[in-house]
Amino acid sequence: MNSKNEVTIEISNHKCSGCGLCLTVCPSETITIVNGKAKITGNSSLGCGHCMAICPESAIKVHAIHENSLTFNTFDLDKKWLPYGGADIENLAHIIASRRSCRNFKSKPVEKEIIEDLVKLGQLAPSGSNCQKWTFTCLTSREQIVQFAFAIGEFYKKLNRMAKNPFLRHGLRLFGKTDLNQYYENYYDKVNQAIYEMEHNDKDMLFHGAPACIVIASEPDASCPADDALLATQNILLSAHTMGIGTCLIGFAVKAIELDKKIQKTIRIPLDETVYSVIALGYPNEKYCYITGRKKAIERYY
Numbered sequence: 243m244n245s246k247n248e249v250t251i252e253i254s255n256h257k258c259s260g261c262g263l264c265l266t267v268c269p270s271e272t273i274t275i276v277n278g279k280a281k282i283t284g285n286s287s288l289g290c291g292h293c294m295a296i297c298p299e300s301a302i303k304v305h306a307i308h309e310n311s312l313t314f315n316t317f318d319l320d321k322k323w324l325p326y327g328g329a330d331i332e333n334l335a336h337i338i339a340s341r342r343s344c345r346n347f348k349s350k351p352v353e354k355e356i357i358e359d360l361v362k363l364g365q366l367a368p369s370g371s372n373c374q375k376w377t378f379t380c381l382t383s384r385e386q387i388v389q390f391a392f393a394i395g396e397f398y399k400k401l402n403r404m405a406k407n408p409f410l411r412h413g414l415r416l417f418g419k420t421d422l423n424q425y426y427e428n429y430y431d432k433v434n435q436a437i438y439e440m441e442h443n444d445k446d447m448l449f450h451g452a453p454a455c456i457v458i459a460s461e462p463d464a465s466c467p468a469d470d471a472l473l474a475t476q477n478i479l480l481s482a483h484t485m486g487i488g489t490c491l492i493g494f495a496v497k498a499i500e501l502d503k504k505i506q507k508t509i510r511i512p513l514d515e516t517v518y519s520v521i522a523l524g525y526p527n528e529k530y531c532y533i534t535g536r537k538k539a540i541e542r543y544y
C-alpha cells in the first residue's frame with residue numbers, strides 16, 4: 243500500500259458503461275464521469291477498492307491491492323461479495339461466543355500455511371484511512387517463543403526488584419505516580435511465581451506453552467495504529483477458532499515491550515514500530531461444553 247494516497251486505479255475505457263456506480267462509493271472523490279465514461283480526475287485515493295468491488299463491468303483495477311491477498315493456503319474463498327444480511331448470524335454469534343482464551347496448548351507445531359492464512363485474514367480488517375501500516379511478526383517454533391519469554395522475564399525481574407522496594411513505591415506515590423504500587427498489589431506475587439516456574443520448572447506461565455505466536459505492530463505515521471492492530475487481532479482470534487487453533491492474547495508481553503522497547507529487538511521488530519498485540523497460538527489441549535457470557539456492562543440507549 244502506498245503511504246501517500248497515490249492513485250493506483252486503472253479504468254478500462256472499453257469496458258466502462260458509464261453507469262456511475264463507482265462514484266457513489268468512492269470516499270476520495272477520485273473518479274468522475276467524463277463524456278459518458280468513468281475517468282480518474284482526483285489526485286488522491288485511499289486504495290480501498292470500493293470502486294472495483296461495485297463495478298458490474300469489472301472495468302476497474304486498483305493496483306495498490308495485492309493480487310494474492312485473497313488467496314489462502316487452507317481454504318478457497320468465494321470472491322462474490324456477501325450482501326448485507328446474506329450470512330447467518332446464528333453461526334457468526336456462535337463463533338464469537340465460543341472463542342475463549344486458550345491456556346492449554348499441545349506441543350504440536352502450527353503449520354506455516356495456517357499461520358500465513360491467519361495473517362492474511364488479519365489484514366482484511368478495516369484500518370484508519372486504509373493505511374494498513376501494520377506488521378505481523380510470526381514466531382513459528384517453541385524455541386523462538388522460549389527465547390522471547392526469557393527476554394520478557396528479564397524485564398519483569400527488574401520490575402519486581404523495583405516494586406519490592408517500599409521506599410520507591412511510596413515515594414513515587416507522593417508524586418502522584420501510583421502505577422508501581424498498583425502493580426505491586428495486583429501482579430508482584432503472580433509475576434514472581436511465573437519467573438520461578440520458568441527458571442526452575444521449565445513451566446511457561448507467560449505463553450502457556452504455545453508453539454507459535456503472532457506479534458502485531460504498526461509502522462510509524464499510521465493514522466490509527468492501535469485501532470488497526472487490534473481489529474486485525476480480533477479477526478485472527480475468531481478465524482483461528484474456526485480453523486481449530488486456540489489463541490490467547492499476552493498483554494504481559496505487550497506491556498513489557500511498551501516499557502522496554504529493546505525487547506522487540508529479540509524478535510527482530512524494528513524499534514520504530516510499536517507493538518499492540520501478542521497472540522499466543524497452538525492446537526488446543528482443552529475442550530468446553532458450553533458457551534457462557536459476560537458481566538453486565540453499562541449500556542446506554544437514547
Ligand SMILES: Cc1cc2nc3c(=O)[nH]c(=O)nc-3n(C[C@H](O)[C@H](O)[C@H](O)COP(=O)(O)O)c2cc1C
Binds near residue numbers: 341344493494
Ligand atoms: C488486552 C488483553 C490482554 C490480555 N493479556 C493476557 C495475558 O497476558 N495472559 C493471559 O493468560 N490472558 C490474557 N488475556 C486474556 C483475558 O484474560 C481474557 O480475554 C478474559 O479473561 C476473557 O476470557 P476469554 O478470552 O476466554 O473470553 C488478555 C486479554 C486482553 C483483551
Ligand code: SF4
Binds near residue numbers: 261
Ligand atoms: S462502476 Fe464501472 S461501469 Fe460504472 S462508471 Fe464506474 S467504471 Fe464505469
